[in-house]
Amino acid sequence: MMDRIVRFAGCLRRPGWVVICCAMVWAGTARADYRDSIAVLRIGMVETHVAATDPVKLEAIQLAFANALGIPVEIIKLGSYAALIDAHASGRVGYAIHSARSFAATQAACGCVRAFRIPVAADGSTGFRSVLVARDSVTVPVADLKVGYSDESSVSGWQIPHQAITAGSLDLPKLVRGGSVSAVIESYQAGEIDGFFGWLPDIPGDGGAGLERLFGGWNRTALESAEPLRIIWSSQRIPYGPHAANRSLPDDLVEALGAFLDKMATSAPGLLDIFEPAHSGGYVIPGPEEYQNIRGLVEAMPDRQSASSVP
Known part of the structure; x- marks a missing residue:
């Protein structure tokens, strides 16, 4: 470049x-x-x-x-x-x-x-969706989940979910502040949290980005080495x-x-x-x-x- x-x-x-x-x-x-x-x-x-x-x-x-x-x-x-x-x-x-x-x-x-x-x-996305992901094996209600987030300045990791919680479209989980995305992923790998807020790219005409593109594919190896995730909640598209x-x-x-x-x-x-x-x-x-x-x-x-x- x-x-x-x-x-x-x-x-x-x-x-x-x-x-x-x-x-x-x-x-x-x-x-x-x-x-x-x-x-x-x-x-x-x-x-x-x-x-x-x-x-x-x-x-x-x-x-x-x-x-x-x-x-x-x-x-x-x-x-x-x-x-x-x-x-x-x-x-x-x-x-x-x-x-x-x-x-x-x-x-x-x-x-x-x-x-x-x-x-x-580069992947064709024109926006993203904020998502709540949790361990595939965990089946408790959202309110009982220990959910990590990076910090309060994150649009996808805090502000959009917080808006959904305030509006009543998402239950309030037990929140754990990580301070950074890396720290949140480490907490997930260590089993200290059940899931976390992140983001997925939104590609026009696509059926929905898979979890391999969580955080735009960043730190994919670390996520794949931990227990499989599933999407619990997704926001509307944010361009x-x-x-x-x-x-x-x-x-x-x-x-x-x-x-x-x-x-x-x-x-x-x-x-x-x-x-x-x-x-x-x-x-x-x-x-x-x-x-x-x-x-x-x-x-x-x-x-x-x-x-x-x-x-």
Whole structure:
């Protein structure tokens, strides 16, 4: 991946790159008039994004978007998702890379943003489901289970299950805080807990991810070495964090942005490696109600969250 990034960054400095980038843009861009009304496009990105701390990567992103769109582009680094929410809601940035929760919070704050693309993971998933899994041999009611979770900042491991418990759709088990996913898995292997909260990728058209993809397949060997698991409870689908635009941006600019993202995986894979380090499968267009399921989580928004963390 790094070789591809270096080659990509280098080609941005060659005169011919402008022609290549322009060829990638949606065919209607040449006729679009957003360039007459938008002096500069400001892209909001949390500073924990992999590219945010690397000047070469930031320059690569800015140049690629500027060349493709035909207008100046500036990346605005924000110290937290809370700061990103404020910047996007106030219009200080026109386009932002959100987590699912920060997008829902921005929409709740102002109703002024729209999701126009969702990243796709390498396995084809466009979201995830929070799940409660327990030892296959344990048959006691959920309320009697000793259930591990990582910590209170985890969306899949605490906040979504907690919301379900509060709503009455999931019984309250005996909760055991592990502090990390690794610690939870170790507790399960040692027989100290009956099960735990985790997440499974959600792939469109799939009948449901198997338990071999628990935590996206991470630490699979450790899980397979312990007693078999079964799913006790599953949440609704939670989409991955979207690329979103302020509603004040012209429609033709948002269409051009979407088209550029759509072609990135095949036409500029080096840029995709930089821009979307956690998802390498390209992008899809979200449905109109895609993020309704997580509106109840916005009150629990922490000041800081890793842009590349697992759900």
